[in-house]
Amino acid sequence: MPYAKAADGSRIAYQTGGAGSPLLLLGGQANNRHWWDGIREDFHTVHRTVTLDYRGTGDSDKPDIPYSTIGFAEDAIAVLDDLGIEEAAVYGTSMGGRVAQWLAARFPDRVRTLVLGCTSPGGRHAVERSAQVRQSLVQPDPVAVRQALLELMYTPDYSATAPGPFNTLGDPSMPAYAKRRHLHASNKHDAWDALPDIGVPTLVVHGTEDLFNPAANAPLLAERIPGARLHLIPGARHAYFDEFRSTASPLVLDFLNAS
Template sequence: MPYAKAANGVRLAYQTGGDGDPLVLLAGQSNNHHWWDGIREDFEAEYRTITLDWRGTGDSDKPDEPYSTVGFADDVIAVLDDLGIDRAAVYGTSMGGRVAQWLAARHPARVHALVLGCTSPGGRHSIERGADIRQSLIQPDPDAAKQALLELMYTPEWLARTSGPYNTLGDATMPAYAKRRHLVASNKHDAWDVLPDIRIPTLIVHGTEDRFNPVANAALLAERVPHARTYLIPGARHAYFDEFRSLASPVVLDFLDEVRTHHAPGSPH
């Protein structure tokens, strides 16, 4: 297992697969690289995929100290540096999409194409999930809370015909303090002021039935990121990239291929 080292010495486990131009895949809050199991293969005929275990998850170190989406973005840069990669396409979903916003805004020379999936700008401008959703996820019965999360991630039809395993429900090996640190990092995310600084080709993808991260956030991002385009997947919930991968992955691939063809490094947006 290769490791990169963050500026403060934290070891970051990362994984690569496939061959071609680099594509960074960023998972959601309190999840490790397994979030992308069964999906990254869709990209590996054309791209070298790169994932990492966020600090606090998987095989990465788990320091009990404040985490932030800005800090997670710096961790991604540490991984790219360890691999000797100057520029990459970045596809971030959920909290990974929040991290991707900082990558594109703070490290524009390192990102040449950006995909923001089921995510939001954060802060007071974002559209928050309803109180009923939050309550369903913190109910004392762990089985009921897990079922509530499943139903936010996937449609009833999908759940009725599949039995898992589901890779989007969190890293079960995380210490409780790390889960809290991840929650705070995601909740404190606010990239509103820097979104207009993102000048690279950007695609925003969201499911129309996403109540975990309301679809209205896609429109906010599209209005805020210059020249961003949006693709909404009818009927999809939060884990659109998994349940609707046969639709979502080709859409993302087409976008990345178009950028690769028409936006050579250093060319204007």
């Protein structure tokens, strides 16, 4: 397993696959590289994909220090540096979309094109999930929490018939403190003032039935980022890229190849 060294000395594990122009894939909060299992291959005909285990997850170091979406972006730059990649397309989903916002805004020379999936600008301008959704995720019964998360990610028909495993439900190997650090990092994200600084071609994608990160955030991002395109996938929940892979992957590929 290759590692990049972050600015604070933490080791960030990363993975590559395919061949072609580089595409950095950034997954969701408290998840590792497996978020992209079964999907990254869709891009390998024209892209060399790069994934990473966020600090606190997978094979990366897990320091018990404050995390932030800006810090995760800096870790991603360390990975690109270690690979000798000067510029990459970036596709971030959920918290990974928040990290991707900082990459494009703060490191514009490193990002060629940008796709933001099922994410939000954060801060007071974002549309927050409902109290009912929040309560469903803090129940004392872990089985009930997993079921609630599954329902937020996928439609009932899909979750009932898909063979699994479901790779978007969190990294089970994470220590509890790292989960809290990830939650705090995502909750504190606020890139609203930086979004107009994003100057690369940008596509915003969201499922219309996403309650985990409400779909109303998608037009906020698209209107705030100059020239951004918006595409809503009817009927999709938070894990649109997985359940609606046959729609989402070609959509993203077409955008990346045309930009």
